[in-house]
Amino acid sequence: MSDPSSINGGSIVAMAGKDCVAIACDMRLGMQALTVSNDFPKIFQYNNSFIGLTGLGTDVTTLSEVFRYKVNMYNLREERDIEPETFANLVSTTLYEKRFGPYFVGPVVAGINSKSGKPYICGFDLIGCINFAKDFVVGGTSSHQLFGMCESLWEPDLEPEDLFETISQALMNAQDRDALSGWGGIVYVITKDKIVKRLLKTRQD
Amino acid sequence: MNTMFAEQFNEPATNHSTAAPIEHRFNPYSDNGGTILAISGADYAVLAGDTRHISGYSINSRFQPRVHTLPGEKPLIVSANGFSADGETLVRRLAQRVEWYSYNHNKPLSAKSCARLIQTMLYGKRMFPYYVATILAGLDENGRGAVYSFDPVGSYEREQCRAGGAAASLIMPFLDNQVNLKNQVDPATGEPKIATDLSLEDTVKLVKDAFSSATERHIQVGDYLEIKIVTKDGVSVEYFPLKRD
Numbered sequence: 457m458s459d460p461s462s463i464n465g466g467s468i469v470a471m472a473g474k475d476c477v478a479i480a481c482d483m484r485l486g487m488q489a490l491t492v493s494n495d496f497p498k499i500f501q502y503n504n505s506f507i508g509l510t511g512l513g514t515d516v517t518t519l520s521e522v523f524r525y526k527v528n529m530y531n532l533r534e535e536r537d538i539e540p541e542t543f544a545n546l547v548s549t550t551l552y553e554k555r556f557g558p559y560f561v562g563p564v565v566a567g568i569n570s571k572s573g574k575p576y577i578c579g580f581d582l583i584g585c586i587n588f589a590k591d592f593v594v595g596g597t598s599s600h601q602l603f604g605m606c607e608s609l610w611e612p613d614l615e616p617e618d619l620f621e622t623i624s625q626a627l628m629n630a631q632d633r634d635a636l637s638g639w640g641g642i643v644y645v646i647t648k649d650k651i652v653k654r655l656l657k658t659r660q661d
Numbered sequence: 662m663n664t665m666f667a668e669q670f671n672e673p674a675t676n677h678s679t680a681a682p683i684e685h686r687f688n689p690y691s692d693n694g695g696t697i698l699a700i701s702g703a704d705y706a707v708l709a710g711d712t713r714h715i716s717g718y719s720i721n722s723r724f725q726p727r728v729h730t731l732p733g734e735k736p737l738i739v740s741a742n743g744f745s746a747d748g749e750t751l752v753r754r755l756a757q758r759v760e761w762y763s764y765n766h767n768k769p770l771s772a773k774s775c776a777r778l779i780q781t782m783l784y785g786k787r788m789f790p791y792y793v794a795t796i797l798a799g800l801d802e803n804g805r806g807a808v809y810s811f812d813p814v815g816s817y818e819r820e821q822c823r824a825g826g827a828a829a830s831l832i833m834p835f836l837d838n839q840v841n842l843k844n845q846v847d848p849a850t851g852e853p854k855i856a857t858d859l860s861l862e863d864t865v866k867l868v869k870d871a872f873s874s875a876t877e878r879h880i881q882v883g884d885y886l887e888i889k890i891v892t893k894d895g896v897s898v899e900y901f902p903l904k905r906d
Contacts, residue, residue, distance in 0.1 A: 604835050
């Protein structure tokens with residue numbers, strides 16, 4: 457497998473609930489079948505926006521730093537925090553700038569708009585085409601498994617605690633059927649005035 | 662193609678040796694989509710499959726049943742999903758072998774032996790395999806539900822449940838979670854939950870949910886769901902409509 461998007465492995469999932477969103481990722485970094493690290497989180501926070509980056513490890517790290525720089529510049533110019541919708545468009549344009557030599561990533565954005573209080577989740581392809589979803593978005597090497605899990609477990613208007621259980625079960629059972637994902641997990645449950653980060657203890661194989 | 666021929670004819674005779682050769686190749690396999698799923702219980706086994714038959718983005722048939730009942734008084738059910746010409750051939754030849762066994766030995770072929778027979782039939786074509794994911798369901802010698810799953814060249818295993826075919830990757834983790842209770846803990850003790858036999862009603866509900874979800878996200882799955890159920894009383898069939906888009 458010389459496909460850049462599946463050399464290092466990794467998975468992301470985001471779900472919307474009732475006045476809350478959740479985003480979760482695995483912790484693996486590999487080189488094909490060999491696991492190199494089990495401490496490689498793929499979710500990054502900028503103000504009240506969260507982004508999960510899967511794909512080529514080097515691009516995940518590079519883009520997380522590019523977005524930190526761009527959001528800091530936005531904060532200085534606008535003298536306010538960036539909203540998830542705005543951040544999603546910033547991700548989109550950043551990726552499209554590299555239209556003919558793309559970053560090999562599959563990003564997922566999640567957050568709650570600080571003005572309207574509305575949950576926002578979306579996904580992208582590697583050149584920045586936004587996929588806005590009302591229910592859930594998935595990305596990474598176990599995306600098929602995640603689609604199957606989310607489509608059968610997710611239901612509308614989940615409360616934060618139920619959303620945490622749903623997204624955790626979706627992620628854990630999906631990554632157990634993918635050799636390139638797993639080795640732990642991180643889940644963020646985001647409500648208007650609280651962010652809860654939990655570490656998932658999962659099987660280590 | 663036409664321009665390539667035209668160029669060849671216009672070239673001087675001396676350049677013929679440098680012209681790129683045109684390669685023709687016959688591909689003996691194709692993919693006819695579809696998904697199958699089997700779950701075994703205390704005194705039953707179910708084998709379900711959708712009835713959509715496709716090639717590429719075309720739907721050849723909305724109702725082409727892929728779950729087959731083998732001949733005999735205590736029947737076994739089998740489905741070979743993938744390249745349907747190979748699947749049909751395997752099941753037809755298997756049915757004949759099962760029938761002849763009953764005449765030669767004056768007893769029905771057990772599920773365990775049928776599984777071994779399927780292995781030898783699949784491995785017999787090791788160098789030109791049947792391009793199929795095969796699942797066999799029935800009752801074992803003790804009357805318990807049995808599910809056997811096979812890879813295209815005959816490697817097999819008895820399992821509690823198994824999904825095969827196009828949407829297997831979508832359904833299998835759901836089955837791990839809901840049938841074998843993987844990653845679930847008892848809230849009171851914090852200990853992992855132990856899987857027990859499901860009732861037939863719960864199993865059929867689970868199968869319908871699994872296929873409804875797979876239909877939603879996989880274009881090769883849909884139209885109708887055919888659920889075959891084996892008990893000591895024989896084989897019963899249930900149909901369930903799936904989305905047709």
